[in-house]
Amino acid sequence: MDKRKEIFPHGIPGHNLGEIEREIPNDEPPAWPINDKLKVVGKRIRRNDALAKVTGSAKYTSDIQLPGMLYAKMLRANVPHAKILSIDTSKAERHPGVRAVHVFTSDDEGSKYQDVKYAGQPLAGVAADSLDIAKEAVALIEVEYETMPFVIDTEEAMKEGAPLVYEEPIGEQTDGGDVGVTHDGSEGKGNLRGPTTSSFLGGARGDLDQGFSEADVILDRTYRTQVHTHVPLETHGVVIDWKPDQMTVYASTQSTKGVRDGLASYFDLPKNKVRVICEFMGGGFGAKHSAGTFGPMAAELSRKSGRPVWLMLDRKEEHIAEGNRPNSIHHLKIGAKKDGTLTAIQQKSHGTAGVALGAGVGRIAQGLYTCPNFSTEQYDVLTHAGPGAAWRAPGNVQGAYGLEQAIDEIADMLKTDPLVLREKIDPSEVRKVLRQRGAKSFGWKYRPPGSDTGRIKKGIGVAQSTWPRFVNLDSTVEVKMYSDGTVEVRSGVQDIGTGTKTILAQVVAEELGLKAEDITVRIGDTIFPDAPGSGGSIVTGAITPPARNAAYLVKQKLFNQVAPQLETEPSMLTVSDGMIMHKEDASKKISMRDALRRMRTGQIEASASRSDDYGGFQQPWGLAYGDLGSVQFAEVSVDTETGFVKVERITAAHSCGRPLNISQIESQVNGGVIQGVSYALYESRVMDNKTGHMMNANVDQYRMPYAKEIPDIDIVLVEEYSARSSTDAYGIGEPANIATAAAVANAVYNAIGVRLYEIPMTPASILKALNKVEQ
Amino acid sequence: MEENEKKKAKTSLSRRGFLKGAGLTTAGTVMVNSGLLAFDGKFGPPKGESYGPDAVRVSMKVNGIIRDIICEPRTTLASALRDHMGLTGTKVVCDRGSCSACTVYLDGKPVNSCMTMAMDVGDQEVTTIEGISKNGELHPVQEAFIEHDASQCGYCTPGMIMSCVHLVENKKNPTLEDVKHATRGNLCRCGTYPHVFKATLDAAKKMK
Numbered sequence A: 001m002d003k004r005k006e007i008f009p010h011g012i013p014g015h016n017l018g019e020i021e022r023e024i025p026n027d028e029p030p031a032w033p034i035n036d037k038l039k040v041v042g043k044r045i046r047r048n049d050a051l052a053k054v055t056g057s058a059k060y061t062s063d064i065q066l067p068g069m070l071y072a073k074m075l076r077a078n079v080p081h082a083k084i085l086s087i088d089t090s091k092a093e094r095h096p097g098v099r100a101v102h103v104f105t106s107d108d109e110g111s112k113y114q115d116v117k118y119a120g121q122p123l124a125g126v127a128a129d130s131l132d133i134a135k136e137a138v139a140l141i142e143v144e145y146e147t148m149p150f151v152i153d154t155e156e157a158m159k160e161g162a163p164l165v166y167e168e169p170i171g172e173q174t175d176g177g178d179v180g181v182t183h184d185g186s187e188g189k190g191n192l193r194g195p196t197t198s199s200f201l202g203g204a205r206g207d208l209d210q211g212f213s214e215a216d217v218i219l220d221r222t223y224r225t226q227v228h229t230h231v232p233l234e235t236h237g238v239v240i241d242w243k244p245d246q247m248t249v250y251a252s253t254q255s256t257k258g259v260r261d262g263l264a265s266y267f268d269l270p271k272n273k274v275r276v277i278c279e280f281m282g283g284g285f286g287a288k289h290s291a292g293t294f295g296p297m298a299a300e301l302s303r304k305s306g307r308p309v310w311l312m313l314d315r316k317e318e319h320i321a322e323g324n325r326p327n328s329i330h331h332l333k334i335g336a337k338k339d340g341t342l343t344a345i346q347q348k349s350h351g352t353a354g355v356a357l358g359a360g361v362g363r364i365a366q367g368l369y370t371c372p373n374f375s376t377e378q379y380d381v382l383t384h385a386g387p388g389a390a391w392r393a394p395g396n397v398q399g400a401y402g403l404e405q406a407i408d409e410i411a412d413m414l415k416t417d418p419l420v421l422r423e424k425i426d427p428s429e430v431r432k433v434l435r436q437r438g439a440k441s442f443g444w445k446y447r448p449p450g451s452d453t454g455r456i457k458k459g460i461g462v463a464q465s466t467w468p469r470f471v472n473l474d475s476t477v478e479v480k481m482y483s484d485g486t487v488e489v490r491s492g493v494q495d496i497g498t499g500t501k502t503i504l505a506q507v508v509a510e511e512l513g514l515k516a517e518d519i520t521v522r523i524g525d526t527i528f529p530d531a532p533g534s535g536g537s538i539v540t541g542a543i544t545p546p547a548r549n550a551a552y553l554v555k556q557k558l559f560n561q562v563a564p565q566l567e568t569e570p571s572m573l574t575v576s577d578g579m580i581m582h583k584e585d586a587s588k589k590i591s592m593r594d595a596l597r598r599m600r601t602g603q604i605e606a607s608a609s610r611s612d613d614y615g616g617f618q619q620p621w622g623l624a625y626g627d628l629g630s631v632q633f634a635e636v637s638v639d640t641e642t643g644f645v646k647v648e649r650i651t652a653a654h655s656c657g658r659p660l661n662i663s664q665i666e667s668q669v670n671g672g673v674i675q676g677v678s679y680a681l682y683e684s685r686v687m688d689n690k691t692g693h694m695m696n697a698n699v700d701q702y703r704m705p706y707a708k709e710i711p712d713i714d715i716v717l718v719e720e721y722s723a724r725s726s727t728d729a730y731g732i733g734e735p736a737n738i739a740t741a742a743a744v745a746n747a748v749y750n751a752i753g754v755r756l757y758e759i760p761m762t763p764a765s766i767l768k769a770l771n772k773v774e775q
Numbered sequence B: 001m002e003e004n005e006k007k008k009a010k011t012s013l014s015r016r017g018f019l020k021g022a023g024l025t026t027a028g029t030v031m032v033n034s035g036l037l038a039f040d041g042k043f044g045p046p047k048g049e050s051y052g053p054d055a056v057r058v059s060m061k062v063n064g065i066i067r068d069i070i071c072e073p074r075t076t077l078a079s080a081l082r083d084h085m086g087l088t089g090t091k092v093v094c095d096r097g098s099c100s101a102c103t104v105y106l107d108g109k110p111v112n113s114c115m116t117m118a119m120d121v122g123d124q125e126v127t128t129i130e131g132i133s134k135n136g137e138l139h140p141v142q143e144a145f146i147e148h149d150a151s152q153c154g155y156c157t158p159g160m161i162m163s164c165v166h167l168v169e170n171k172k173n174p175t176l177e178d179v180k181h182a183t184r185g186n187l188c189r190c191g192t193y194p195h196v197f198k199a200t201l202d203a204a205k206k207m208k
Ligand code: FES
Pocket: B091, B092, B093, B094, B095, B096, B097, B098, B099, B100, B101, B102, B103, B112, B113, B114, B115
């Protein structure tokens, strides 16, 4: 590919903004200036799907109603570990209104069943004329179990002789993003798998003994986090209409492509015979990337009945079977010199993702601070509980909760302001600016732990995070311009509430000199070009450069047609405010509308993907240079009589490259912070170790913050230009969530002078820490 | 207003109370109890008769239009709206009265439609999210939700808007605390609350 050189803005405005020359492919556009000089990008642009959302006309998967549609319900195991001797569906089949029944089997004859490994594992399903009928029919299915011993508690499961979840080695599984490597499920003893000792950032480094011998202070602590579930307001589910020529799937998903590929491979269908549509989806937070078991079930029921089948899970099923953030028992030993320099970090962790893998603590301890000597051992512990799934910055939220409290405690041992300590050990330039601007906005003035007097004690805390910039190169966008002046953007990418649909319009509008509302965006459908799943904060960095590139190419096509009419060269043309004009001769111009009307064809289009990052990747598969940093500050008040903690305010200082839509970024940061507060103080999956059932599988006993628990959130957004792609923009979904729980924990410590090493910090645990109740 | 609310609370029936009262298991008959149900014969079946388990005709006024549906007596108002009338703006999230996603108005007062039986609506007027904008004109709260980016995934949004519209229509100059109180039962997992608060206060200001 032919290349050319271009000058790009580089650095942080107000800090070190400069320029840099990059070599870029010829079919990608020249650099945009910084946001200040742009018209649509970097502004507060209204969401282009907001009208549908506020009027109730937005159709989510759960709202899809097709002619002749049946409603389905799955039967789930009510014991945590068992062999299934028989499943008798005859009564269910005879129940009036039932149209199809399907049983999951593990052999072709349909007489063998997979062993039950957790209470809630799907076994069979019924499609009927109404959901109530389907529920009745499911209750009529008779299952004969041969129950077996099981283990729910993580530490019990680690013991020798504990009931085994898997007798035989399990295959490789990816880890849902927690450390960024693939676990080998065959390694390990008993219910233990692992350890994972490296990530894509590398493995152990230096010499730990040497490091600890150089340390003036050594901290040795264990941090514990709970299992928490995603609770998207719209549950997992699909509506599937399997016709002979095509399987049409409406899916509440973070990845139209993932669901298509999953179902195509499950049923051995060509990819083009499966069409997946997701126009609106009600939240996922990491758990909705695949077709799950409900997808194949709905497809089977649709095939058997010849009718479309609606299969959305209920709230309880969502909690028990569709993902959770694994817990962690996270051991950190850290050495530091008097001046704060870290000399060694030794990390070891255990956690359970139930019957799945992926319970690590991420790369935070490995990558956030400068430390020459490091090692990690991260173990998965299998238990008879529902499978974990990626959950906003998987692994790293648990990891940050431990590491950022440890750093706080080291600052305390060294009698220094924890913000000052971070200044010393954090090599990141952008986080330096985040600390400065964040501290100023928050009004950070360090005060010694426990120094507030009175019954209600206030405290402040700070914590940081890092998240990689991932880029998925399988990202394509098509831009079409019609002779009636309309512009359409098409991509398979889905908008999970983050605002992807709107930023695509902004990027294309900026490139074409139009307004965001001039652009129609059609996404969330696999008939359009492939795009990545919405996970890992990948989408913005992956899909907006192709959108801009495609708009640039279609603009060139239009210039080629317009140039002769204006008696000039295409290269002399530019766009602005709906006009195409000569760069030097203001009299030579034509409105975009007229230019399109005069086209030789009714439409012109171009599709584009994106090149490797300008300057290349850190890892060839798409690990970009730089990171997505955050520094979050928290103020809490703790009632020392009731143990009640209130998070008063949070200042969240963030960077995500070139910000595209300020209000949408703020929305996502608010969400990440609120989920972090919830993780720190409220939510926890409660399992009954005696029965293996989840005890709080609803939204009232599974506690989450509502309006009255919401702190004031102040957001400091730092623009950072690194000249890596045609938009230089990145996501913010994960970074928003990583540091909050640790910042809150540090603030609680600062308030009461006693540190809790476990979340959620409930009133009971606070009172215990204060010695106000019996241990 | 307060007095009115109390009266309604007595006469309208929660699903759980209803099921308990009628001694039902899963799909049995429903006893229309004259002391509890507000049927006046204009809409729905007359008092004192027992219904079900087969489907019956239920009429109610929704967003100003009289709707007739055939549904089983155990049908909740949420299901009647969504599954029988195609009014899917109303969302069902918890199906047990703890998230307010299914909020609609009965005679102008917010209720959880998942906890209200369709047959229990009687002659009370139902307003859903689809009935909030009038003649194609958005309500100021809807405008403000768009302006302040007060929905992310948007699944909680209909319920949120019902709570916020009710507040601004019934209270002049609401404070932040008032908005928090009005939305105290609305769960938003995306954490859009700060923008909901801003939007509602802004809408209230513009309505003055
Ligand atoms: S769905 Fe009715 S309150 Fe949750």
